[in-house]
Amino acid sequence: MEIRYWNQRLETLPRHELRQLQLERLREVVGYALQTPFYKKRLPKVGISSPEDIRSLDDLKKIPFTVKDDLRQAFPKGLLAVDMEKVVRIHSSSGTTGIPTVIYYTADDLDRWTDLLARSIVATGAGPGDVFQNMMSYGLFTGGLGVHYGAERVGMAVIPVGGGNTQRQLQIMRDFRTTVLHITPSYLLHIHQRMPEFGLTPADLNLKKAWMGAEPHSENTRLKLQELFGIDIYNSYGLSEMNGPGVAFECVYKNDLHVWEDGYIIEIIDPRTGEPVEDGQEGEVVFTNLIRHALPLLRYRTRDLAFLHPDPCPCGRTARRMSRITGRTDDMLIINGVNVFPSQIEEVLMSIPEVGTNYQIHLSRHEGLDRLTVKVEIYSKLFTGDLAALEALKNKINEKLRASITINSRIELHEPGSLPAIEGKAKRVVDEREKL
Amino acid sequence: MKIRQISVFLENRKGRLYEVCSLLGQAGINIRALTIAETESFGVLRMVVNKPDEAISLFRKHNITANLTDVVAVEVPDRPGGLAEVLKVLSDGNINVEYMYAFVEKFSEKALLVFRFDDPSGAHRVLTSAGVTVLTEKDLPNL
Numbered sequence: 001m002e003i004r005y006w007n008q009r010l011e012t013l014p015r016h017e018l019r020q021l022q023l024e025r026l027r028e029v030v031g032y033a034l035q036t037p038f039y040k041k042r043l044p045k046v047g048i049s050s051p052e053d054i055r056s057l058d059d060l061k062k063i064p065f066t067v068k069d070d071l072r073q074a075f076p077k078g079l080l081a082v083d084m085e086k087v088v089r090i091h092s093s094s095g096t097t098g099i100p101t102v103i104y105y106t107a108d109d110l111d112r113w114t115d116l117l118a119r120s121i122v123a124t125g126a127g128p129g130d131v132f133q134n135m136m137s138y139g140l141f142t143g144g145l146g147v148h149y150g151a152e153r154v155g156m157a158v159i160p161v162g163g164g165n166t167q168r169q170l171q172i173m174r175d176f177r178t179t180v181l182h183i184t185p186s187y188l189l190h191i192h193q194r195m196p197e198f199g200l201t202p203a204d205l206n207l208k209k210a211w212m213g214a215e216p217h218s219e220n221t222r223l224k225l226q227e228l229f230g231i232d233i234y235n236s237y238g239l240s241e242m243n244g245p246g247v248a249f250e251c252v253y254k255n256d257l258h259v260w261e262d263g264y265i266i267e268i269i270d271p272r273t274g275e276p277v278e279d280g281q282e283g284e285v286v287f288t289n290l291i292r293h294a295l296p297l298l299r300y301r302t303r304d305l306a307f308l309h310p311d312p313c314p315c316g317r318t319a320r321r322m323s324r325i326t327g328r329t330d331d332m333l334i335i336n337g338v339n340v341f342p343s344q345i346e347e348v349l350m351s352i353p354e355v356g357t358n359y360q361i362h363l364s365r366h367e368g369l370d371r372l373t374v375k376v377e378i379y380s381k382l383f384t385g386d387l388a389a390l391e392a393l394k395n396k397i398n399e400k401l402r403a404s405i406t407i408n409s410r411i412e413l414h415e416p417g418s419l420p421a422i423e424g425k426a427k428r429v430v431d432e433r434e435k436l
Numbered sequence: 437m438k439i440r441q442i443s444v445f446l447e448n449r450k451g452r453l454y455e456v457c458s459l460l461g462q463a464g465i466n467i468r469a470l471t472i473a474e475t476e477s478f479g480v481l482r483m484v485v486n487k488p489d490e491a492i493s494l495f496r497k498h499n500i501t502a503n504l505t506d507v508v509a510v511e512v513p514d515r516p517g518g519l520a521e522v523l524k525v526l527s528d529g530n531i532n533v534e535y536m537y538a539f540v541e542k543f544s545e546k547a548l549l550v551f552r553f554d555d556p557s558g559a560h561r562v563l564t565s566a567g568v569t570v571l572t573e574k575d576l577p578n579l
Contacts, residue, residue: 378445383443384505385502385503386443391475415447417499
């Protein structure tokens with residue numbers, strides 16, 4: 001198999017040199033972290049008042065974990081380590097309790113992030129001559145822009161189409177002879193199901209590869225999609241707290257994802273005790289970002305579950321491989337690639353007077369796409385007998401939900417007392433989607 | 437001039453309409469006129485009964501979402517074109533009909549219809565000045 005590197009020296013750096021590089025970069029980001037109100041308070045308590053207090057990588061363990069809620073508490077500038085004048089990009093996500101989280105990047109941060117994406121892309125064998133159709137959302141979501149710039153750096157022809165509009169996507173694939181896609185597994189499946197409608201088969205297209213991310217999926221889903229399209233599909237992993245995509249990526253061997261350890265220190269911990277698990281054991285993934293200076297994050301708990309492969313990969317890269325995500329330690333839902341917490345939905349519902357206290361979140365899959373149905377009980381005293389008012393209420397709930405979670409839902413109105421009651425740990429989320 | 441209609445919120449569930457109607461039956465409350473407005477996932481049962489106050493407290497007791505709405509009972513000639521004549525009066529008088537339905541039985545030579553108007557007082561004025569009979573709850577025998 002042909003192995004191509006973007007930066008062969010760094011990608012094949014012997015482990016001891018890699019650790020030395022990690023140590024140098026950790027000292028550097030600790031220096032930046034000490035500029036932030038958040039870590040300025042937190043780090044001296046564990047004996048770290050300057051970068052020199054990090055003597056070895058083991059000292060990382062002294063640093064307490066950072067969690068999502070810390071980012072919310074620190075909103076908007078508690079974790080900003082540089083002058084706003086140095087910031088050239090801001091990404092943000094809606095919060096579970098209405099408080100958003102924000103990530104800042106300097107020009108150099110973007111440069112380093114883009115480089116890891118270029119590395120990821122080349123590891124899958126893609127490069128100049130490829131026509132790349134980026135079907136991930138652009139905007140505040142890091143998935144679209146992150147891969148976009150990486151692909152440009154590599155020299156691919158980038159089509160920044162973004163998500164949605166299947167007919168147009170297929171037309172672009174045909175007109176521009178697209179060779180590489182960046183897409184969620186559910187959308188790729190949906191595309192396949194819609195092709196006959198437009199008189200197309202995969203043979204009419206020129207697709208060679210797809211990078212698949214933003215949604216957990218099984219090996220069987222990959223194999224099925226590879227067979228349906230006759231292409232190679234590579235698993236992609238990232239999160240905006242660690243810049244975005246390009247934290248870990250599969251190489252041509254497609255045998256789980258190389259974590260770019262010169263950019264991110266990975267730890268796998270027992271989510272209950274916080275202690276490291278043995279190599280090969282599943283646990284919660286914890287990352288320290290070594291390459292972002294505007295907003296440093298040390299030992300960030302991702303809530304994703306995965307394990308590390310102890311054995312090296314035949315591709316020669318020394319970056320260890322992480323398994324695909326096997327689950328979550330919290331109740332986050334991934335709906336058509338969008339992260340949604342049930343608490344966000346509850347927050348919206350409880351702000352609407354016509355809605356009673358009981359509700360249920362129902363997830364199903366239709367033609368490869370997720371469908372979110374929110375069942376709510378109406379509040380008796382506000383029932384007027386007017387059908388139009390009830391329809392208006394449904395629209396109002398959907399609009400308010402969309403403002404918070406960015407996706408459309410189907411609203412079902414129910415009689416008071418008909419949904420499982422709040423007492424006795426009612427099952428709020430019913431997920432009937434078959435596992436991808 | 438107005439009579440009271442009971443509106444009941446019904447979710448789309450097998451047997452729910454039966455449960456609501458049988459509650460009324462057991463309490464000896466008689467349905468005089470009814471209609472169901474439905475959407476994909478829920479419906480509203482609208483009816484005129486002989487004992488609206490009892491019906492409402494019965495529904496509240498059983499946690500059924502219900503409410504009273506004012507509607508107008510109008511006598512309509514029971515012959516071809518009879519309803520159209522009344523609707524013309526309303527249309528000429530610039531009165532909007534939100535919905536309407538018929539009584540189950542006849543109390544006279546004329547048919548009896550339930551109208552919900554956006555402007556009930558205006559409707560009453562237009563109808564009576566055109567000689568159309570509008571009934572009150574007291575006018576309705578056995579109600």
